Amino acid sequence: xxxxxxxxxxxxxxxxxxxxxxxxxxxxxxxxxxxxxxxxxxxxxxxxxxxxxxxxxxxxxxxxxxxxxxxxxxxxxxxxxxxxxxxxxxxxxxxxxxxxxxxxxxxxxxxxxxxxxxxxxxxxxxxxxxxxxxxxxxxxxxxxxxxxxxxxxxxxxxxxxxxxxxxxxxxxxxxxxxxxxxxxxxxxxxxxxxxxxx
Numbered sequence: 001x002x003x004x005x006x007x008x009x010x011x012x013x014x015x016x017x018x019x020x021x022x023x024x025x026x027x028x029x030x031x032x033x034x035x036x037x038x039x040x041x042x043x044x045x046x047x048x049x050x051x052x053x054x055x056x057x058x059x060x061x062x063x064x065x066x067x068x069x070x071x072x073x074x075x076x077x078x079x080x081x082x083x084x085x086x087x088x089x090x091x092x093x094x095x096x097x098x099x100x101x102x103x104x105x106x107x108x109x110x111x112x113x114x115x116x117x118x119x120x121x122x123x124x125x126x127x128x129x130x131x132x133x134x135x136x137x138x139x140x141x142x143x144x145x146x147x148x149x150x151x152x153x154x155x156x157x158x159x160x161x162x163x164x165x166x167x168x169x170x171x172x173x174x175x176x177x178x179x180x181x182x183x184x185x186x187x188x189x190x191x192x193x194x195x196x197x198x
Contacts, residue, residue, distance in 0.1 A: 015046075018196050019053035025194070026054050026062055033193045034062035037070070046198065070184075071176035077187045086170040088120075095119045098161045109154045119158050126159060127174040133160045 006014050022034055038046040046064040054062070065073075075083075086094070095116050099109065109115045126136070133156055140152040166172055171179070184190065 015049065015198050018198055019049050022050065022062060022196065023053040023055075030061070030194075031192065032061070033190075034196070035070075035190070035193055036062070036064045036196045036198060037067060038064055038198050040066045040068065042198075067180060068173070068176055071180040073189060074180055074183050074187050075171065077189060078183050083169060083171045086166060086172045088173070090170070091120060091123075091172065092116055094165055095123075095158070095162065098158055098165065102157055102161060105157060106154045107150045109158070119155070119162075122155050123159055123162060124174055127172070127178070133163065 006017055008014055018036070022036065025032075025034060036046055036050065043064050043066055050062060050064060072085075099106070099115060099119070103110060109118065125131075136152055136156040136159065140149055140156060143149050143152065
């Protein structure tokens with residue numbers, strides 16, 4: 001597997017260079033599939049750029065996807081499609097419910113709108129940085145700062161409850177990249193594929 005980095009300041013033509021290379025591959029009737037991975041908000045723009053670069057209305061072996069879309073494809077292929085995607089609104093409702101159920105066990109956080117936001121942000125941070133409930137517990141036991149210990153206890157209780165509630169039922173959007181990374185090798189759909197990440 002080869003890796004090539006194209007870098008430079010904004011506006012120096014990195015994307016244009018990639019789409020030019022993709023157009024060349026398509027014109028050569030390259031056997032491999034071509035996947036252009038872009039952030040969610042740029043997927044339509046990238047699709048438009050692809051069509052302009054190849055100067056045709058239809059292409060069979062090149063497409064623009066996001067990591068999120070890739071993750072859902074992998075999930076469907078490996079057989080985890082029975083789980084429902086948990087949206088931001090669903091997460092907020094679930095966390096509000098957890099705060100309500102655990103209110104007698106929480107020392108600092110209650111079921112206010114502000115605390116739901118705090119819990120959502122904290123859980124996002126934990127997941128993005130690979131922090132588990134076990135690691136939180138370890139930190140909680142090792143810290144001597146009483147305020148920090150209490151806050152960690154609350155957050156760990158909320159995080160644990162959240163993970164228990166979604167286990168085997170929901171796919172949390174913040175877990176999609178982890179699911180993709182752990183399962184991409186179990187699927188055949190990306191074999192013989194050239195990836196461009198823009």
